[in-house]
Amino acid sequence: MTIIPNQNPLFQKIEQVRRRQGKVRDTHINLAHGSGGKAMRDLIDDVFVKTFDNPILSQLEDQATFDLANLSQYGNRLAFTTDSYVVDPLFFPGSDIGELAINGTINDLAVSGAKPLYLTCSMILEEGLPVETLRRVVSSMQKAAQKAGVQIVTGDTKVVNRGCADKLFINTAGIGMIAPGIDISPRNIQPGDVVIINGEIGNHGTAILIARGELALETDIESDCQPLHELVAEIIKVCPEIHAMRDATRGGLATVLNEFALTANVGIRINENAIPIREEVNGVCEILGLEPLYLANEGKLVIVAPPEKADLILSTMQSHPTGKQASIIGEIIPTPPGIVLLKTAFGAERIIDMLVGDQLPRIC
Amino acid sequence: MKYVDEFRNPEKAQALQKEIQKLSQQIDKHIKIMEVCGGHTHAIFKYGIEELLPDNIELIHGPGCPVCVMPKGRIDDAIALCQNPNIIFTTFGDAMRVPGAKTSLLQAKAQGADIRMVYSPLDSLKIAKENPNKEIVFFGLGFETTAPSTAFTILQAAAENITNFSMFSNHVLVIPALQALLENPDLQLDGFVGPGHVSMVIGTEPYEFISQEYHKPIVISGFEPLDIFQSIWMLLKQIVENRCQVENQYNRLVEPAGNKNALTAINQVFTVREKFAWRGLGEIPNSGFKIREEYAQFDAEVKFTIPNLQVADHKACQCGEILKGVLKPWQCKVFGTACTPETPIGTCMVSSEGACAAYYKYGRLSTMAKRDKSGVSTAPLSV
Numbered sequence: 001m002t003i004i005p006n007q008n009p010l011f012q013k014i015e016q017v018r019r020r021q022g023k024v025r026d027t028h029i030n031l032a033h034g035s036g037g038k039a040m041r042d043l044i045d046d047v048f049v050k051t052f053d054n055p056i057l058s059q060l061e062d063q064a065t066f067d068l069a070n071l072s073q074y075g076n077r078l079a080f081t082t083d084s085y086v087v088d089p090l091f092f093p094g095s096d097i098g099e100l101a102i103n104g105t106i107n108d109l110a111v112s113g114a115k116p117l118y119l120t121c122s123m124i125l126e127e128g129l130p131v132e133t134l135r136r137v138v139s140s141m142q143k144a145a146q147k148a149g150v151q152i153v154t155g156d157t158k159v160v161n162r163g164c165a166d167k168l169f170i171n172t173a174g175i176g177m178i179a180p181g182i183d184i185s186p187r188n189i190q191p192g193d194v195v196i197i198n199g200e201i202g203n204h205g206t207a208i209l210i211a212r213g214e215l216a217l218e219t220d221i222e223s224d225c226q227p228l229h230e231l232v233a234e235i236i237k238v239c240p241e242i243h244a245m246r247d248a249t250r251g252g253l254a255t256v257l258n259e260f261a262l263t264a265n266v267g268i269r270i271n272e273n274a275i276p277i278r279e280e281v282n283g284v285c286e287i288l289g290l291e292p293l294y295l296a297n298e299g300k301l302v303i304v305a306p307p308e309k310a311d312l313i314l315s316t317m318q319s320h321p322t323g324k325q326a327s328i329i330g331e332i333i334p335t336p337p338g339i340v341l342l343k344t345a346f347g348a349e350r351i352i353d354m355l356v357g358d359q360l361p362r363i364c
Numbered sequence: 365m366k367y368v369d370e371f372r373n374p375e376k377a378q379a380l381q382k383e384i385q386k387l388s389q390q391i392d393k394h395i396k397i398m399e400v401c402g403g404h405t406h407a408i409f410k411y412g413i414e415e416l417l418p419d420n421i422e423l424i425h426g427p428g429c430p431v432c433v434m435p436k437g438r439i440d441d442a443i444a445l446c447q448n449p450n451i452i453f454t455t456f457g458d459a460m461r462v463p464g465a466k467t468s469l470l471q472a473k474a475q476g477a478d479i480r481m482v483y484s485p486l487d488s489l490k491i492a493k494e495n496p497n498k499e500i501v502f503f504g505l506g507f508e509t510t511a512p513s514t515a516f517t518i519l520q521a522a523a524e525n526i527t528n529f530s531m532f533s534n535h536v537l538v539i540p541a542l543q544a545l546l547e548n549p550d551l552q553l554d555g556f557v558g559p560g561h562v563s564m565v566i567g568t569e570p571y572e573f574i575s576q577e578y579h580k581p582i583v584i585s586g587f588e589p590l591d592i593f594q595s596i597w598m599l600l601k602q603i604v605e606n607r608c609q610v611e612n613q614y615n616r617l618v619e620p621a622g623n624k625n626a627l628t629a630i631n632q633v634f635t636v637r638e639k640f641a642w643r644g645l646g647e648i649p650n651s652g653f654k655i656r657e658e659y660a661q662f663d664a665e666v667k668f669t670i671p672n673l674q675v676a677d678h679k680a681c682q683c684g685e686i687l688k689g690v691l692k693p694w695q696c697k698v699f700g701t702a703c704t705p706e707t708p709i710g711t712c713m714v715s716s717e718g719a720c721a722a723y724y725k726y727g728r729l730s731t732m733a734k735r736d737k738s739g740v741s742t743a744p745l746s747v
Contacts, residue, residue, distance in 0.1 A: 215483060286368060288483075289458075289716065336729055345374045346589060348412020350726040356705040357461060357470075 021045050029129040034159025047134060048121070048155060051142045056118075056153040064118065064153035071117070075177035079114035081105060082173040088166055090137065092211035094203075094222025097170060098140035100298055103227045105174040106148050107247040110229035111301065113184045113236055114176030119145065121155040122171040127162040137168060148227040150174070176229075181240055186304070188243040189264035193332040194310040196303040198231060198317055199325035200224070201253050202281040205295030209284065217287070219280045226299035231322045235303065238316045244304040247297070251355055254293040256302045257330075257340045258354045265337045270330030270352070272344050293342075294355050304332060371588030372411075380593040381416055387600040388418035396422050396552060397599055398689055400542065401559035402429025402717025403587050409722040411589040417596070424551075424689035425719035427541055428559055430506040431458050432687060432711040432718045433642045437673035438534050439464035444671050445501055445532060445664065446477035452495060453479045454488040455503035461714050465675045469503075485517035485531075492521075492529040501664045505534040509561040511653055512626035515633035518655065518662045532664040533655055536640060538562050539570050540651035546578045550690045555599040557592065558584040560614040565630075567622030568612050575608040586614040633659055643711055644677065644684025683710035686719055693720040700724055 006012075022042025024033075032039035049058055056064045071078070085101040102119065109116040121141065125134065145152055204223040209215065228247060235242060244264075248256045253275070261268045277292050285292050299322065305313050310328060317323030333341075340352040388395070399405060405425045408414055414423050427433050439462050446453045446469070453469075460470040460481065473479040478498075482488055485502050492500040504514040514531060521529045538559060545551060558571060563584045574582050581602035585595035595613045602609060612618055633656060640652025655663040664670070677683065680698045685691035693699050693712065703709040705721055712720035 214487070283368075339729065341729075344410075344412045345372060346377050346411055346413075346416060347374070348415040350409065350412050351729055353725050 021050075024131055027131055029125045029127060029131060029134065029159055031127055031159055031161070033125065034157060040157065044157060047131075047138050048157070051135075051138045052121070052145070052152040053142075054151045054153065056151065057155075061154075064120075066118070071177055074115045074117065075179040075182075077178040079109050079112045079176045079178055080173070081108040082171065083108060085170040085172070086166065087208065089211050090133065090168060092223060093207045093220075095225035095298070096137060096140050097168065098137035099144040100223075100225050101170040101172045102141050102144035102148065102150070103225050103298060104249065105172040106150060106227045106229055107249075107299075107301075109174050109176035110227070110232040111184070111245045111247050112176075112178060113182040113232065113242075113245070114178045115233070116148065116150050116174055116176040116229050118151055118153045119172050119174040121152045123155070123157045124165050124169040124171075125157065125159045126165040126167050127159055129167055134168065137170075144227070148229065179236075182236060184242055184245050186244040186246075186260045186263035189260055189266055189304050189332055190243065190306070191266055191332050191334040192307055193243055193304045194307050194328050195257070195268060195270060195330040195332070196305065196310070196313060196317070196326060197248075197253065197276070197329050198228075198301045198323040199299075200276045200278050200281070201248065201297055201300060202277060202285070202292040202295035204298040205252070206281045206284050208296070209288075215288075217284060219284065221278065221280050221284075224297055224299040226322050228299060228301050228322060231301060231317065231320050234316050234320055235313055238312050239305055239309040241309075242303060242305050242313075246302050248300045248302050249298060250296050252292070252294040252296060253300070253302060254291070254340065254352045255355060257352065260302075260304060261340050262338045264332075267333040267336045267338075268330055268340045269333050269349070270340065270342055272342055274327055274329045276325050276327060290359050293352060294359050307331075368588065371586070371590045373590065376590055377416075377593055380590065380597055384421070384593065384597050384600060385418050387597065387604055388420055390604050391420065391600065394420050394422060395554045395600070395603065396424050396689075397555050397557060397596065398424040398426045398545075398553050399557040399585075399592075400426040400428040400538065401557075401561065402432065402715065403561060404557055404559070404585065404592060405429070405719055405722050406717045407587050407589065407592060409726040412726075413589060413592055414727070421596070421600070424553065425686070425693075425722070426545065426556075426689055427642065427645060427687040428507070428538070429712075429715050429717035429719075430510070430536060431462055431715035432683070433536060433541075433645065434459070434462060434505065434534060434711060435641045435643045436464050436675040436677065437641070439468070440466075440673045440675060441670045442503055442532060443467060443469065443472045443477075444673075445668060446472050446479055448499070448668065451478070451499045451501050451668075452491060453477065453501050453503065454482045454485075454491060455479065456483075456505070457481045458715055458717075459503055459505060461708070462711055463708055463714065465673070485514045486520065489517060489521055489524075489526060489529055492526050496528060498528060499667075500529045501668075502529070502531045503534070504531045507536055507538050507559070507562045508565040508630065509559075511535045511634065512565055512623070512629050515629040518633050518659055519629060521662055522659065527661070530662045530664040530667045531655065532670070533634070533653055535634065535653035536642070537636070537651050537653065538566070540648050541642065541645070542571075542574065544645060544648045544651075545688060546574065546580070548688055551688055553580060553689070554603060555580055556582040557595050557599070558582045558610075560584060560586045560591070560618065563612075563614065563618045563622070565623050565626045568610050568618060568620045569622075571610045575610055579608045581608050581611070583611045584614050584618055586617070632656075641674070642687075644687045646684075678709050681710040683712045683720075686710075686712050693723040694728075696720070700728060
């Protein structure tokens with residue numbers, strides 16, 4: 001039997017209401033928001049599509065599709081990355097998990113020299129999460145994406161039982177395009193190269209430690225969460241032959257330098273006096289017996305560049321808002337291969353090793 | 365940082381270095397100085413102080429890291445406590461990775477035990493109040509430095525009548541350990557850099573026996589680089605002037621009679637154990653604190669059945685010799701090969717205050733050369 005469309009005005013009205021863009025009326029996320037049914041569709045429409053608002057996402061396909069000709073105007077190589085964000089607390093001085101997820105993925109693309117273009121957003125929500133919290137996070141993601149000129153074009157939402165996740169986890173993936181002739185990799189590092197950083201280390205790690213509220217400490221330290229792709233673009237303009245570049249996130253500056261040293265099989269000597277560190281970060285580290293070189297950052301760029309370009313890169317960085325405090329912190333040396341050395345303020349040298357496990361506070 | 369940067373001034377350090385150099389030239393023998401405290405060991409390596417001393421001045425890294433001297437059996441006892449599903453076990457972070465016979469607290473946590481890291485024993489009381497149906501056990505460890513804070517916590521628990529809190533006491537005393545070291549004929553020391561934090565509590569008077577009975581100079585020292593340089597200079601000055609005294613470099617915080625309030629709290633809550641086993645050093649008489657009978661309700665050893673395990677150290681581990689200063693970490697057969705911070709065999713490689721961890725982390729490059737010269741095998745041992 002063929003169903004004939006009903007011309008009855010009431011039926012028409014019902015259909016109109018049924019097809020109206022959904023609205024989340026619950027105050028807290030419940031399992032229905034992940035069930036695949038009407039509640040989930042409403043959540044996607046009301047929270048994600050409305051906020052991220054772009055033509056690719058609005059099609060609500062299972063995938064985002066791109067015109068290759070459009071992509072290729074930015075370069076000839078595609079950069080593709082993914083990362084997950086599980087930070088606790090969700091909101092902390094200077095930033096939040098949403099902004100972190102966008103900037104983190106942008107930075108992972110940027111350090112390859114890519115222009116970041118499109119991101120995905122996958123959410124794992126714990127049953128009971130206030131919808132208002134989700135809205136704040138999503139709005140923060142959109143602000144960060146807009147500021148950086150990228151679009152969130154596809155995503156996924158899952159809701160898990162209370163206790164099976166900690167409030168809210170975000171996974172993002174991103175694609176960007178790399179211009180011809182750019183080849184940034186630690187394999188290119190040469191003895192004689194200089195090591196440059198764009199500013200103070202350890203602010204994010206310290207802000208999170210304090211925000212957890214387990215320590216009876218108060219500081220005005222804020223996370224350094226920021227996108228770095230504009231700074232990278234400026235650097236590439238003046239030095240397309242840049243050797244290596246990485247954002248120092250978890251594991252901090254020490255981990256990035258160790259990875260560089262091991263990959264290129266060279267030594268790295270950094271100068272303790274040249275590394276920008278806030279007094280408060282040093283203070284918190286003193287109290288807890290931690291090492292700022294291993295603290296996480298969310299807006300710090302470590303660059304290895306040929307020495308003849310060092311001054312030009314430095315002045316370029318210093319004239320950009322995200323690189324004002326840029327400084328040369330060290331040099332690449334031929335030996336000892338694979339080892340990072342720190343020249344202390346007293347002129348002695350010691351190893352800066354890979355971190356084993358987490359940094360744990362000492363008892364005395 | 366106010367009150368910190370002043371003690372890290374490179375120019376002042378250079379001036380002290382020159383003075384140390386001058387004094388060392390007046391001494392025509394090799395001088396061995398032991399820094400007792402793990403905090404000093406850590407600072408010495410972090411700032412590269414050893415590298416800046418004259419060749420005839422050698423630093424021996426003593427048994428002052430409370431995590432390093434924790435016997436395996438006590439870690440296993442702690443892990444046994446954690447297996448009780450009704451217990452939330454709380455501890456300072458640096459005890460988490462210390463290996464027991466088979467596993468560490470970190471591994472026990474991953475396997476499901478409810479173990480929580482705290483920054484202060486008072487945090488355990490908070491957890492106790494928030495979890496009235498659970499038993500909260502705090503892993504009390506450390507020298508006299510941390511004993512007052514755990515004593516105050518027990519006094520606080522008593523005052524607030526908190527019945528679901530207890531402590532597994534592994535506190536140790538520094539003086540009996542020093543006495544045991546001084547009795548050891550293997551160890552030929554010329555002086556001590558005395559522990560600053562412990563001395564804030566016990567004062568300088570308890571060290572008098574070192575100069576009077578054993579005729580060794582000792583300088584109680586702070587933890588900043590200039591403190592350590594100055595303490596070494598003061599020790600060398602005593603040696604040159606043929607004096608043996610207890611001197612106090614850390615007088616900005618250490619009083620000769622110590623901290624009365626802290627000592628009162630310790631004495632109120634703790635009594636001295638007849639003997640306590642130290643990792644690598646064996647049993648030392650009167651060297652540990654246990655909770656007094658009056659506070660037995662807060663004593664995990666009374667409240668719960670603890671296996672009281674005696675576990676021998678690994679046969680390849682030479683932590684004992686390292687803690688006594690008889691061997692340098694790089695002279696241990698397994699240093700940096702079978703025993704690394706990732707796969708520690710002994711505690712000296714675990715704690716950031718341990719001599720082996722400090723050598724490995726900060727100084728393995730320069731010490732490798734010494735190791736090669738000394739002829740110790742660098743081949744990994746199977747363990």
